[in-house]
Amino acid sequence: MSLEIREVHTSKQMKAFVKFPLSLYKNHPYYVPALIFDDLATLDPKKNPAYDFCESICFLAYRNGKFVGRIAGLINHNANSGWKVKNVRFGWFDAIDDLEVTKALMDAVEGWGKQKGMTELIGPLGFTDMDPEGMLLEGFELIGTLATIYNYPYYPVHMEKLGFEKEVDWKEYHITIPETIPDRYQRMSAIVSEKFGLHTVQEKSLSKLVKRYGAKLFQLVNETYNILYGFSTLTERQMKYYIKMYLSFARTDLISIIVDKDDNVVGMGITMPSLSKAMQKSKGSLFPFGFIHMLKALKKNDVVDFYLMAVHPDYQNKGVSAMIFADLYPVFHKNGYKMAETNPELETNSKIQLLWSEFNPQPVRRRRVFKKEIV
Numbered sequence: 001m002s003l004e005i006r007e008v009h010t011s012k013q014m015k016a017f018v019k020f021p022l023s024l025y026k027n028h029p030y031y032v033p034a035l036i037f038d039d040l041a042t043l044d045p046k047k048n049p050a051y052d053f054c055e056s057i058c059f060l061a062y063r064n065g066k067f068v069g070r071i072a073g074l075i076n077h078n079a080n081s082g083w084k085v086k087n088v089r090f091g092w093f094d095a096i097d098d099l100e101v102t103k104a105l106m107d108a109v110e111g112w113g114k115q116k117g118m119t120e121l122i123g124p125l126g127f128t129d130m131d132p133e134g135m136l137l138e139g140f141e142l143i144g145t146l147a148t149i150y151n152y153p154y155y156p157v158h159m160e161k162l163g164f165e166k167e168v169d170w171k172e173y174h175i176t177i178p179e180t181i182p183d184r185y186q187r188m189s190a191i192v193s194e195k196f197g198l199h200t201v202q203e204k205s206l207s208k209l210v211k212r213y214g215a216k217l218f219q220l221v222n223e224t225y226n227i228l229y230g231f232s233t234l235t236e237r238q239m240k241y242y243i244k245m246y247l248s249f250a251r252t253d254l255i256s257i258i259v260d261k262d263d264n265v266v267g268m269g270i271t272m273p274s275l276s277k278a279m280q281k282s283k284g285s286l287f288p289f290g291f292i293h294m295l296k297a298l299k300k301n302d303v304v305d306f307y308l309m310a311v312h313p314d315y316q317n318k319g320v321s322a323m324i325f326a327d328l329y330p331v332f333h334k335n336g337y338k339m340a341e342t343n344p345e346l347e348t349n350s351k352i353q354l355l356w357s358e359f360n361p362q363p364v365r366r367r368r369v370f371k372k373e374i375v
Helices: 011-024 036-042 077-083 099-115 154-161 183-196 206-225 236-247 276-282 290-299 320-334 350-359
Strands: 003-007 054-063 066-076 087-095 120-123 135-138 165-176 255-259 265-273 303-311 339-341 362-373
Touching: 003 099, 011 036, 011 054, 011 066, 011 087, 054 077, 054 099, 066 077, 066 099, 087 099, 087 154, 099 120, 099 154, 135 154, 154 362, 165 350, 183 320, 206 236, 206 255, 206 265, 206 303, 255 320, 265 290, 265 320, 276 290, 303 320
Parallel strands: 087 120, 303 339
Antiparallel strands: 003 054, 054 066, 066 087, 120 362, 135 362, 165 339, 165 362, 255 265, 265 303
């Protein structure tokens, strides 16, 4: 049967590209669709400021006229320059269980990357760390999260058969919310606050909080995450973009911001009620009824997701995390949350893992970035 790979050129093709997983994972109990308009915006050079230093290409796979796969090729020139590599990334990869389809899609991105002078194909990755990344290896029997990739178990099997190797792995954890936060966290929070002149921001207005601290929060991301795999510094335009994306529907009571006497942000925890089940019901669209499911999930839930956690390098291992937990856990109890889910953490990132160590974290998922030399 004939297999054809077509480059995406039109808006109609791009919509088909973005919506393909909805049919591939139709009625799947654990797959969580992305918001369609978010993906369209992310892959639009006119809307995503990452295109200031990135370029991309998208491909569709057809067999006998039937849509059977998709993939995006991405080059982050800032990341490549900073890490002194020549990597072309693949992302937004989905395909039927057919090794020939997977190979053809990977070959298309590899060929494009080779034309651009790249020497290694890596992924799945997005433009930046703010995009979903890492192919699921373990945890297929659990519902996914809005901020991560879900894929069938045959995906990593295909990668290995095609000669891809491990680049890095991430882990994700479930944390049971304790009945009461340990006393030592309360004591440590008070001690750290007094010793370093720190305090927790109290602001009920989301618009005021975003105006005052939005840029500072993502500047903290730059200062904290810059040593992590593949990170590229967020520009001012990107910060504004992510402030709108991440904070426009956040709840202020689920955001903990720790500042010093000069109002500099030294620690933060951005959490949100799990939107996984709501997104399944909405099928990736807020309208006409998807937003109703989202609003219900934001108001009533028993699972909370940790989206972003960061402590400034100057304050790491000094108890600032205790202030964040002491601030958030009473709110978790008030809202009836029984369990928290962490975002993917590099398996070598011992500092972030220490944050959860006293809460009996249970590893539930593992995901991987694969690599292959371009020859």
